[in-house]
Structures are given as C-alpha cells and as structure tokens.
Amino acid sequence: QVQLVESGGGLVQPGGSLRLSCAASGSMFRIYTMGWYRQAPGKQRDLVAAISGPGATNYADSVKGRFTISRDNAKNTVYLQMNSLKPEDTGVYYCYVDRPMRYWGQGTQVTVSS
DSSP states (O other): OOOEEEEOOEEEOTTOOEEEEEEEOSSOGGGSEEEEEEEOTTSOEEEEEEEOTTOOEEEOGGGTTTEEEEEEGGGTEEEEEEOSOOGGGOEEEEEEEESSSEEEOOOEEEEEOO
C-alpha cells in the first residue's frame, strides 16, 4: 500500500515563503512522476507543479518563477519551495504519485494572509 505524508503547511504573510514536503512509502519511486495539486475553498483541485522520474518539471502559469519542485529519490520525498506567496495561493495542497495508478496524500493547509 502506498502512503504519502505531507508536511510544511501553515500560515504565512504575503511575500513570505514555505516549503512543503511529501514523503512516500514503498520502493522504485525514482521512476514515477510526483507532484502537487492545490484546492482553494469552493474551487476544483488544480495542478501546481509536477516532476518526472528523470527530473523534468512542469508548473502552473500562476506559480512559475515563484515555486520550485524538487525530489530526493534516496528519501522518496518530493518538495515544493514556495516563495513570494500571494493570498491566492491559499488552499489545501495535495501531494500525488503516479505509479501509474494515482495515489494522493491527505493534504496540508496553506494560508497566505496578513
């Protein structure tokens, strides 16, 4: 059974930074695409960033230049470094892995507010 455990969410002021982490159980994660979705209140869940096994990355236009996704395959962990945060970045952030069936984490709340 695959388990994904997210951490790093919280409350931050506009312009601040947070780093989310997602630790996965199991093996062979280095070959699978992992990433993050975000769901704001009352809205659908949208892709924020993804990273393939070899390390190719993909970002939503709204976060390009501010967010960076990375992975540490030795730790089965994917990270999302979020800088210059805006109130519209607020939402629940969900980690996922495609192996190839998609598995989801439980989500971590990010609130950007003054």
